[in-house]
Amino acid sequence: MPLLVMKFGGTSVADLDRIGNAAAKVGREVERGYDVIVIVSAMSGKTNELVGWVEGTSPLYDAREYDAVVASGENVTAGLMALRLQEIGIPARSWQGWQVPINTTSAHGAARFVSIPRENIDRKFAEGMKVAVVAGFQGLSHEGRITTLGRGGSDTTAVAFAAAFGAERCDIYTDVDGVYTTDPRICDRARKLHRIAFEEMLELASLGAKVLQTRSVELAMRYNVRLRVLSSFEDTDENSGTLVCGEEEIMESKVVSGVAYSRDEAKITLFTIED
Ligand code: ADP
Ligand code: ASP
Numbered sequence: 001m002p003l004l005v006m007k008f009g010g011t012s013v014a015d016l017d018r019i020g021n022a023a024a025k026v027g028r029e030v031e032r033g034y035d036v037i038v039i040v041s042a043m044s045g046k047t048n049e050l051v052g053w054v055e056g057t058s059p060l061y062d063a064r065e066y067d068a069v070v071a072s073g074e075n076v077t078a079g080l081m082a083l084r085l086q087e088i089g090i091p092a093r094s095w096q097g098w099q100v101p102i103n104t105t106s107a108h109g110a111a112r113f114v115s116i117p118r119e120n121i122d123r124k125f126a127e128g129m130k131v132a133v134v135a136g137f138q139g140l141s142h143e144g145r146i147t148t149l150g151r152g153g154s155d156t157t158a159v160a161f162a163a164a165f166g167a168e169r170c171d172i173y174t175d176v177d178g179v180y181t182t183d184p185r186i187c188d189r190a191r192k193l194h195r196i197a198f199e200e201m202l203e204l205a206s207l208g209a210k211v212l213q214t215r216s217v218e219l220a221m222r223y224n225v226r227l228r229v230l231s232s233f234e235d236t237d238e239n240s241g242t243l244v245c246g247e248e249e250i251m252e253s254k255v256v257s258g259v260a261y262s263r264d265e266a267k268i269t270l271f272t273i274e275d
């Protein structure tokens with residue numbers, strides 16, 4: 001069976017209606033003949049709330065327990081998405097990181113992938129499961145502890161699964177309908193890009209355009225994953241959104257593709273310091 005990875009970010013699974021809407025999109029791909037791996041984020045605002053609870057309990061928190069708490073948001077959406085898919089007649093099963101297992105380093109809060117063995121999920125596909133719903137953003141260290149990948153990490157989970165399972169494409173469903181020349185919420189003259197090269201997307205992401213986590217673009221470039229960003233709130237087809245691809249697929253590349261910004265930086269200049 002051809003396989004697709006579909007990732008839904010926080011605003012796309014913010015409540016039960018939106019989970020229903022995302023499940024319907026997954027259902028359409030199953031009807032087209034795909035097996036699907038769905039990667040879900042926590043409901044929007046949930047991860048911030050969990051981080052707040054950790055900091056409110058222990059200002060100098062133990063990073064292992066931070067990860068144990070903060071990873072839980074994705075567990076809820078994975079289970080709810082699997083239930084919703086079952087309700088519309090699609091054989092689906094949820095997977096937390098440790099169940100796959102998604103093996104990572106033990107750098108808590110910023111863990112990196114070590115390996116994603118396919119056996120468990122492949123066996124379920126062979127038994128007739130059509131959709132594996134995997135909790136994004138989390139993994140398992142070799143010490144057997146839950147890890148997280150850093151904020152926005154579900155994008156990277158999605159690309160890593162697309163690479164590990166040889167997916168035809170990795171579709172990142174979000175609250176904008178593609179990658180723009182700059183953040184469309186800040187600048188209403190921003191234009192949607194039909195295609196953007198990996199290198200350019202990497203630059204935009206690393207300079208602050210949070211539409212994709214930087215590491216997801218790095219991974220996609222390294223494993224040549226076809227990566228697409230598109231809206232979870234609109235009807236979409238094969239041509240929707242923005243394709244992030246190799247430069248050779250873009251006929252006429254521009255000198256400047258976009259502008260990124262970051263709100264949490266300050267410039268400090270010191271004058272008249274003798275040495
Ligand atoms: P998700 O919850 O789906 O992961 P994010 O909030 O992480 O979504 O990323 C989507 C947001 O990225 C958009 O709402 C938009 O404000 C922001 N963004 C920043 N730069 C860009 C850009 N160049 N193109 C599109 N969106 C951008
Ligand atoms: N829920 C996590 C976060 O808010 C991961 C993600 O959404 O990608 O950072």
Ligand code: MG
Nearest residue numbers: 009152210211
């Ligand atoms: Mg995100």
